[in-house]
Amino acid sequence: MKHPPPEGPGHGNQGRRHRRGGLAAAAALVTVSGLLAACSANADSGKTTLTWYINPDTGGQAKVAENCSTGDYTITTQVLPQDASQQRIQLARRLAAEDPGIDIMSIDPPYTAEFANAGYLAPIPQELQDTLSKQSFDGATQAATWNDQLVVAPFWSNVQVLWYRKSFVEKAGIDMTQPVTWDQIIDAASENGGKVAVQANKYEGYVVWINALIAGAGGDIVSDTDKGIDASIDIDSEAGDKAAAIIQKLAHSSAAPSDLSVSNEGTAGSTFGSPAGAFLANWTYIWTNYAAQPDVMKDIGYARYPQSVEGEASHPPYGGIGVGVSAYSNHVDQSMQAIECITNPDNQGVNAELTGNMPASAAGYDDPKLHEIYPDDLLTLFQDSLNAATPRSVTPYWSDISGAIQSTWHPPGDVSSNTPADSAKFIDDVLHGRSLL
Amino acid sequence: MSTATATAATPSSPRTPTKAAATDRAKAENRLGLKLVAPAVILMLVVTAWPMLRALYLSTFRYRLTTPDDREFQGISNYTTILTDRLFWQDTLNTVIIMVVTVAVELVIGFAFAMVMHRIVFARGAVRTSILIPYGIITVVSAFAWQFTFSINNGWVNSWFGWLPWIGPNTNWFGDHWPAMFAIMVSEIWKTTPFMSLLLLAGLSQVSEDMIEAAKVDGATWWQRLWKVILPNMRAAIMVAVLFRALDAFRIFDNIYVMTKGAQGTESSSFLTYRQVIEQFQLGMGSALSVLLFLTVLLIAYLITKFFRVDLAQARGEG
CATH class of the missing domain: 3.40.190.10 (Periplasmic binding protein-like II)
Structure with missing residues (x-):
């Protein structure tokens, strides 16, 4: 225990020092508790x-x-x-x-x-x-x-919309007044040296993208969610295959940013703002994101989120x-x-x-x-x-489902036609406690 | 010192009476000793043994924090799920690789640093301090620093080492398993080598200069002195250093959390446990993993002490 330093020669007595120490400690306690009380009570008393x-x-x-x-x-x-x-x-x-x-x-x-x-x-x-x-x-x-x-x-x-660089689409000759598909923008970007920026790091944002791709192809990840862990898992479907095909196509094309597998909203925004930026799927705040880059700001165009399947309306995240x-x-x-x-x-x-x-x-x-x-x-x-917009499935087990999708669909470069079936099995195993997530 | 030994020895020479007295005193001292350590022992039991027993108990349940009504006794089923799961073994393998590689590299570099710190004659304080700086940095901070270092967007590794054939401006270190593991291990090695060298320095300073001198006189080369005199005499210190670092490395978490969040199959055993308990609130499964992690750490400690054939009590100078 620390004692306050003796104030003069007469303070050598142990007992007195102890008492003084105790007094000082008590005083400190009173002060601290007083301060705490002052903090917890609202300034206007009773409110x-x-x-x-x-x-x-x-x-x-x-x-x-x-x-x-x-x-x-x-x-x-x-x-x-x-x-x-x-x-x-x-x-x-x-x-x-x-x-x-x-x-x-x-x-x-x-x-x-x-x-x-x-x-x-x-x-x-x-x-x-x-x-x-x-x-x-x-x-x-x-x-x-x-x-x-x-x-x-x-x-x-x-909600996410498709942001594009006006100069780029002009060069690529795409009519952005009409709905565009993922295939179209990936092709346009790879043919003209541009990048399609998305969120594909191993995190929730990647599942947001996957969910929108599947919804756009007319499917869903899970349904009957009120059955809890026995919900119906629908990711292994035609829509799931379409989503996997789009991710696979982007990941293996030159339109994929080099940081694709670690990209999030922020890095995708940077890719879009760089000279190679062409398309970006991102949230509403992108409009005010480039205040420091007036050239980019002037060049930003926007359109509805791309379609997964041509002719079928997209369901943005x-x-x-x-x-x-x-x-x-x-x-x-x-x-x-x-x-x-x-x-x-x-x-x-x-x-x-x-x-x-x-x-x-x-x-x-x-x-x-x-x-x-x-x-x-x-x-x-x-x-x-x-x-x-299609929200992600409303279920108490969303974090497990999302985690299982992240484990099986990441990195985007490894996504193949088997991925939807693999992930459906894995989600089911995780929900029933048969596999670790 | 010698005086103290002499006075203590004198009364013990007339055997019978003093022995009884000494035993009484020893008993009293023992009792006092027990009383003195009791609070600490009780505190240890409360903060260490109780959570451990609780984890053991929880590990036999299916229990999720957000669905508490769903709690159900499962026996050893959590353990069988874990031990038959591919992810668990993959993460254990990752952890073992990280442990073996980092400890081996740290042992070599750490020993070199210890030699430098031991032998240096000028600016001793400055050199020792600068070697120890990384150890003073918080792991999370050093992990962020190394993440930026290897980052594809603003890291300097890609630009400085661009002359190497396999590194270019678009090398994504965190985009693949082995490069990501490499980055994690570099960060871990950089951060903890000073700790290793500190422990080795302690061992190095205990090696008698006389023995080295004698070996020199006998014509031993520098290499022979190192292998035949210095290292054998440092065995206990090396064991302590390897043991501490191996156990630390096996529990690696911060670097992985900051640098990859476990992506690209870089998860460690601790990270897997963290995700089950903290992210998924799976208290049952997570506790089972913690118990297994604890047993693995015990096993590693046992194997290392066996391998070095050192008695820990002897290493503490009690033997």
Whole structure:
């Protein structure tokens, strides 16, 4: 034990030193606990603090939290990790421990069902569910529904579109006013020295791409998800084969970026911004991504997500955030009021302005500032794409299914016509505990 | 020192009475010793033995954190699933390769560094410090540094070593199994060689200068002195260094997590366990993997001590 240094010659006595040490320690304890008490109590005494765990953004959610704080409660934000699967891990572990420190949380769509199924989410009152279903895009509602109940409030909805370099398509002579297919853009890029940038690292983003390719060919990865681990696994199908063929074609063509097997949204954006950039499948925020590269900015064109099969409408990837209330919160009612405010179209607009993450409702797109940042036809494209978007299958076992797909479909260079069948077997084995993931 | 030995020895010469007294004292001292270590032992049991037993218990269940109602006793079925799974053996093989290669390379480089640190006459402090710097860097930080180094987008390996026939500006180090394993091992070696050299330096400084001098007088060459005098006398130190590093290397996690996230089949046993427990919340399966990992580490420790034929107590100077 450390003692405070004696102040003078008269302090050699051990007992007195001990007492002084004890006193000093007690004083320190009192001070520290006083500080802690001051921290935990809200500055305005008696006012509740609602803690909202948010995914990192550029200030949109913090601004919305400020807008939605009332005389009764203040909403504060806590930032979750960058990576969606890490966000899931942190939230799920705390919720499993019934942590009352989380009141409101921003949840990535693929994990919504898992949280709802585990009983982590407080049920949303029917009236609020009706309002939310009415205002939100179909894809957003679909992604937020588990067991016929809306379990989170759709807040923002992201969708991928096909970004292209105008100079490149002019050189390649492709008519981008008509729907294009993956085969077309891969051929055009390889013949003209361009690159098709996608997300194909071993992570969730790669499964987003695979899911969209399969949906575009009229298939799905799993169905009957309410049967839990006995859901029907449909990836081994004609649609799955088509998806594998597209990935295989890109991976073995000169249109594949050299970092294909480790590419994510960010690196794909860099590839697109480089001189070899031609096409990019990516989220809405790409429009504001090249502020530092005015030449690229001027050269960006956009079109609907490519078709997997010629003549069949594409189903672009859906992303976004739903806002849920923790079942273990001490302030469930107030949190429900708060999420109603957070997800109203005005605040969706505010968030979109600040972050580039587009609203989950058509009304949110009425925000006048959005129309200053984005061209009207791009905003229309986003909304049309959202209405056609196919979210990833809503199942509590999504992380297992996604992990099994990543294991069997990565690296993209090894994808072959056997991959869909292999992955179907592996998903089934993993779900039934016969194989390690 | 010699005085202390002499005084301690004197009372023991008249045998019978003092022996009884000494035993009493020894008993009292033992009791005091037990009392003194008791808190630490209890703390150890709480923080170490309890989680270990709990893991053993959990490993017999199918238990997922997000579906707690689904919990079911499974006996040893988790173990049979693991031991018959291809992924488990592939990850174990990866881990063994990483362990053997990194420890072997570190032993050689570490020994060279230890020699430098031992023999250097000028700027001794500066040289020793600079050799030890990598060990002072947090593994995650060093893993990021090496990830950037090998990165296809902004790494310097591709540009500096572009003159080698198999390296070009488009070499994707993390795009294939062996290049990715190479990058992971380079990072691991860079980070932990100083630790190895520190342990070897301790052993090196215990080798008597007289023996080396005598060998020199007898006409032994530098190579002979190294193999016949220095290394045999450092056996205990080498064993400790190899043991510590091998166990550390077998539990490799950070480098893989940062550099590849286990992609390209670069997963290690620890990483597999992490994914089961932390990412998939499979507490049952994950606990079974942890138990197997623990047993493997024990086995490695046993094999290394057997291989070096060193008694650990002797290595501590108690023999």
